[in-house]
Amino acid sequence: MNADLSLLVGALREPSTMSDLGLPAWDRLIPLARRANLLARLAWLVGHHRLQVPREVEPHLRSARYLAERQQRVILWEVEQIARALAPLECPVVLLKGAAYVMAGLEVAGGRLFGDVDILLPRERLDEAERLLRYEGWFSQHHDDYDQRYYRRWMHELPPLRHLRRGTVLDVHHNILPLTSPLCPDIGPLVDDSRPLPAAPGEVRVPSPVDMVIHSATHLFQEGEFDNAFRDLVDLHLLLEEFGADPGFHAALLERTERFGLWRPLYYALRYVHRMLETPIPDTVLEVLYREGRPRGRVAMMDALFGRALLPLYRVIDTPLSGVSRKLLYVRAHRLRMPWHLLIPHLARKAMRGREDAV
Amino acid sequence: MLTSDLSIGQVTALLAEGRLALRTGPFLFRIRSSIPAISRGLTRLYARHTVEVDPPFSDFHVSLERSGGVRYLFRPQVRFLLDEWTPFKPLPLTQAFAMLEWGMNWCIANHAHHYLVLHAALVAKGDRALLLPGAPGSGKSTLCAALVQRGWRLFSDELALFDPATAEVVAVPRAVGLKNRSIEVIRHFAPAARIGPVARDTAKGSVAHMAVPEGQEEGGAPARVRWIVFPAFTEGAEEQIEPVTPARTMLELIEHAFNYSVLGERGFNLLGRVVQEAEGFRCTYGELEQVVERMEALAAK
Amino acid sequence: MSESESGLAWQGVSSDALCWLELGDEVLVYHSGSGDTHLLDTLSASVLRLVCDRPLTLARLTALLADRPGIPRDELDGSELAALMKRFRRLGLVDVVKPC
CATH class of the missing domain: 3.40.50 (Rossmann fold)
Known part of the structure; x- marks a missing residue:
């Protein structure tokens, strides 16, 4: 593993090692962590474990910590506003990803940064939900008819909504995978098994531990967005570490994976998180996933592609193939979401639009 | 050490190798660039500022690069990078030094929340x-x-x-x-x-x-x-x-x-x-x- | 606000979500939820403080304010108070609740 990346992985896995780092090591670690959206996580770990860091480093950690603290405060408020706006639906509002981690008070929430809030609602209530949200100030940013049709017909979420005054972004999902994906599961069990929260307002709930892991895994390995891939991998690592302490967790995870038919993304998720971050996962679990989920005949190729694409987008770490890997995986991820006859016009349109933007 | 303690040749060489850091108030900016306007600007406008060569730690690692591609031939451009990432669109190469100034401000405004x-x-x-x-x-x-x-x-x-x-x-x-x-x-x-x-x-x-x-x-x-x-x-x-x-x-x-x-x-x-x-x-x-x-x-x- | 709604009460956000700063006859209030800072006159500030303590109907609120010294009676018009509460609600500072 590249020396800078080992520094970051070491700091995340064994926070106490950070108190032994000299200035030159911090000089390499901070830019990489900042680029990977993980500096606030390091800052949180330093605070949580009361570690000593050099005087020059402390302001950068404090800066990142303030940002994460403020973002989490904003998330709590946004969740309250969303609950209030959607109360007339009288149906469960399931938080996904970061917002769920914060509301459930999980370890992974410590020092996590956010881009937006993700919620999951029943598909048949989406129109009503969108109307209620609009009434409270959330509007779609995609006015383009093509985008609107694309999201509504093929995707598992509405086009992102942005709050008119506060600028916060809300993603409303009705599934964890696009409707066009052959893996798109019946999402009912995720909603049925979601958990109410003592501190959460209204009908707000979070997925069960196994569903949080399954969503994190499918998001990372089916979405094709690798900008935040390493941070997402760290999320997965921390979820597995925390939930794995429960003796029944791994059996429940495998059972759930089978029920949803999501062997492939789970195989990838647990394989790479285990290989790259040494997440403790029982061998028996890895064996079942290998048997059920590996891409026959393509294990070595996928290892090579993911091994590169999952690293932070940072030139010190980039190997000559990293950019190519990310592009290949982007095409792959789209293929998983859409049949080929839809994919080609869509990419062509994206490329054309890219050119228009450039002019 | 002050910038003026180095010859323009030395400044140019150190910048090209990404070894020179400029101190401004509480921040140390390590700068990498082989664009002549950057070394000229530093020696002219920052002659009496403190610089360090190969400091053990810098607050921000920034670089200014010519944009690649065919465009380079007829409309040369410059990109600003922090942590190997470019936060804004390239500008014409003639504005390289102004871009360094804007880029340094951007780093402080976006990453110095301890102020x-x-x-x-x-x-x-x-x-x-x-x-x-x-x-x-x-x-x-x-x-x-x-x-x-x-x-x-x-x-x-x-x-x-x-x-x-x-x-x-x-x-x-x-x-x-x-x-x-x-x-x-x-x-x-x-x-x-x-x-x-x-x-x-x-x-x-x-x-x-x-x-x-x-x-x-x-x-x-x-x-x-x-x-x-x-x-x-x-x-x-x-x-x-x-x-x-x-x-x-x-x-x-x-x-x-x-x-x-x-x-x-x-x-x-x-x-x-x-x-x-x-x-x-x-x-x-x-x-x-x-x-x-x-x-x-x-x-x- | 219609008569049927007048039975409802207004409840301000939890008081630990607000920071207050009185500067002469102007009051600034920072709301840590939305991150917004609002400039209030002393009357609006008094109203907000009252509904942050406990839920109040408009009638109850008017009565409480009338007892306070230094608040001119003609500013206590019920419809203006209702409009103020609606602005507060839009800013996320108060919400409508059933009176307990």
């Missing part, structure tokens, strides 16, 4: 500071340059850094950006001012930078803001100054803050303290000499 960062010019007499928040076109940079030429201590023409623990302001002495007519106005106002080459046809029009007066490169001791003046330059206007209530001053400062939303309650308490310690004014003016005198009079009270 409250305001978009304002800041100058001081001893430990009493004058804050000049203003939108582009308000004339804050011109006024700042003029005051500095009359002996005020330069903190910054763009960024006011408040330490939340003490509510004091910290200097980040950097070349003062002058736009369009301001360049001539300052040349006329203070013929001794050291002004670098003019980059024309930027997004902001013509841009040139005025060097930090000698002896102020280190920034010096922090200060407390005593006067907050919102300048409003209007061609041919009579000079006019009126008080602004502390609460309204604070709301305007929030509008000019880059990271008030990040600091939350800390930012609120800090600015509350600042507006109670300072007097707020709105000042309309059309003549630089008049407003400079008015600021001198404020400070003499």
Whole structure:
């Protein structure tokens, strides 16, 4: 593993090692962590474990910590506003990803940064939900008819909504995978098994531990967005570490994976998180996933592609193939979401639009 | 070590290898670039600033690169990178040095949340500071340059850094950006001012930078803001100054803050303290000499 | 506000979500939820403080304010108070609740 990346992985896995780092090591670690959206996580770990860091480093950690603290405060408020706006639906509002981690008070929430809030609602209530949200100030940013049709017909979420005054972004999902994906599961069990929260307002709930892991895994390995891939991998690592302490967790995870038919993304998720971050996962679990989920005949190729694409987008770490890997995986991820006859016009349109933007 | 302790050849070579770091106030910027305008600008405008070669730690690692591709042949461009990532669109190569200045400001405004960062010019007499928040076109940079030429201590023409623990302001002495007519106005106002080459046809029009007066490169001791003046330059206007209530001053400062939303309650308490310690004014003016005198009079009270 | 709604009460956000700063006859309030800072006159500030303590109907609120010294009676118009509460609600500072 590249020396800078080992520094970051070491700091995340064994926070106490950070108190032994000299200035030159911090000089390499901070830019990489900042680029990977993980500096606030390091800052949180330093605070949580009361570690000593050099005087020059402390302001950068404090800066990142303030940002994460403020973002989490904003998330709590946004969740309250969303609950209030959607109360007339009288149906469960399931938080996904970061917002769920914060509301459930999980370890992974410590020092996590956010881009937006993700919620999951029943598909048949989406129109009503969108109307209620609009009434409270959330509007779609995609006015383009093509985008609107694309999201509504093929995707598992509405086009992102942005709050008119506060600028916060809300993603409303009705599934964890696009409707066009052959893996798109019946999402009912995720909603049925979601958990109410003592501190959460209204009908707000979070997925069960196994569903949080399954969503994190499918998001990372089916979405094709690798900008935040390493941070997402760290999320997965921390979820597995925390939930794995429960003796029944791994059996429940495998059972759930089978029920949803999501062997492939789970195989990838647990394989790479285990290989790259040494997440403790029982061998028996890895064996079942290998048997059920590996891409026959393509294990070595996928290892090579993911091994590169999952690293932070940072030139010190980039190997000559990293950019190519990310592009290949982007095409792959789209293929998983859409049949080929839809994919080609869509990419062509994206490329054309890219050119228009450039002019 | 000062930049002027190195020859331009040495500066160029060290920049190309990414080994040179420039100190400005509390920040050390390690800069990598093989663009000649960068080494020229540094040796000219930052001659008496502290630099370090291969420092063990730098606050920000930035680079300026020519954009690749065919475009390079007929329309050369420059990109700014922080942590190997480019936060904004490339600019024409002729604006490389201005881009370094904007890029350094961007780093501070976006990543130095251990300070409250305001978009304002800041100058001081001893430990009493004058804050000049203003939108582009308000004339804050011109006024700042003029005051500095009359002996005020330069903190910054763009960024006011408040330490939340003490509510004091910290200097980040950097070349003062002058736009369009301001360049001539300052040349006329203070013929001794050291002004670098003019980059024309930027997004902001013509841009040139005025060097930090000698002896102020280190920034010096922090200060407390005593006067907050919102300048409003209007061609041919009579000079006019009126008080602004502390609460309204604070709301305007929030509008000019880059990271008030990040600091939350800390930012609120800090600015509350600042507006109670300072007097707020709105000042309309059309003549630089008049407003400079008015600021001198404020400070003499 | 219609008569049928007048039975409802207004409840301000939890008081630890707000920071107050009185500067002469102007009051600034920072709301840590939305991150917004609001400029209030002393009357609006008194109203907000009252509904942050406990839920109040408009009638109850008017009565409480009338007892306070220094608040001119003509500013206590019921419809203006209702409009103020609606603005507060839009800013996320208060919500409508059933009176307990």
